[in-house]
Amino acid sequence: MTKVNKTSNWVRRHSEDAFVKKSKQDKYRSRAAYKLKAIDEKYNLLKKVSSVADLGCAPGSWLQVLKEYKNINFIVGIDLLNIIPIDGVHFAKQDISSFKSYSKLFEKKKSNLDLVLSDIAPNITGISDIDQSNFSDIASNILGFCRFKLKPEGSLIMKYFLGSSFESTLKILGNNFNKTNVFKPASSKKKSNEVYLICIGFKD
Numbered sequence: 001m002t003k004v005n006k007t008s009n010w011v012r013r014h015s016e017d018a019f020v021k022k023s024k025q026d027k028y029r030s031r032a033a034y035k036l037k038a039i040d041e042k043y044n045l046l047k048k049v050s051s052v053a054d055l056g057c058a059p060g061s062w063l064q065v066l067k068e069y070k071n072i073n074f075i076v077g078i079d080l081l082n083i084i085p086i087d088g089v090h091f092a093k094q095d096i097s098s099f100k101s102y103s104k105l106f107e108k109k110k111s112n113l114d115l116v117l118s119d120i121a122p123n124i125t126g127i128s129d130i131d132q133s134n135f136s137d138i139a140s141n142i143l144g145f146c147r148f149k150l151k152p153e154g155s156l157i158m159k160y161f162l163g164s165s166f167e168s169t170l171k172i173l174g175n176n177f178n179k180t181n182v183f184k185p186a187s188s189k190k191k192s193n194e195v196y197l198i199c200i201g202f203k204d
């Protein structure tokens with residue numbers, strides 16, 4: 001199959017996807033909104049927090065979901081890509097690993113955060129060893145961010161991809177949080193290795 005055919009097949013499948021259709025109706029910037037909603041239906045975290053960082057937030061549908069919670073009064077979003085601004089969201093176009101480049105976002109926030117979200121997906125090369133090593137590097141950057149800004153007893157929701165580095169990443173997270181769960185929302189495509197790690201009770 002030529003590259004053009006592959007791309008047009010992807011465009012057709014994407015536009016027919018029920019969650020893509022629903023996100024258009026509900027005015028969410030992407031179908032990812034329903035992944036966060038499904039995670040929250042099961043783990044019920046968003047009602048209990050007031051400050052959240054969303055790492056890899058573009059185009060911003062998780063930020064839109066966070067804005068629906070009146071109890072959440074401090075939201076930070078960080079991404080390599082720009083987003084269309086959202087009222088009340090503090091945003092930095094930065095790599096999440098360069099903490100210093102966006103530490104200004106937290107100047108007015110004295111206490112650390114209740115919740116860290118990461119929906120980051122590094123570029124997939126298709127070479128399993130390289131991809132798994134990239135996923136594990138991202139996970140250590142996210143854990144670094146938690147050490148930088150997450151409250152003791154705070155929570156982390158992080159996307160990860162099943163594969164050779166999965167067990168070791170889960171173990172590291174298990175050493176840093178009281179409880180870790182693995183969850184796959186219905187809106188996460190069945191053939192994708194993507195899962196979400198729900199980590200509760202940061203040990204700091």
Ligand SMILES: C[S@@+](CC[C@H](N)C(=O)[O-])C[C@H]1O[C@@H](n2cnc3c(N)ncnc32)[C@H](O)[C@@H]1O
Nearest residue numbers: 032056058059060061062079080095096119120
């Ligand atoms: C699947 S998208 C996130 C979708 C988002 N949750 C939403 O609801 O709109 C993943 C994002 O991670 C970002 N990303 C990947 N690596 C990153 C890094 N090192 N630092 C910051 N953002 C990164 C990408 O630019 C991309 O926008």
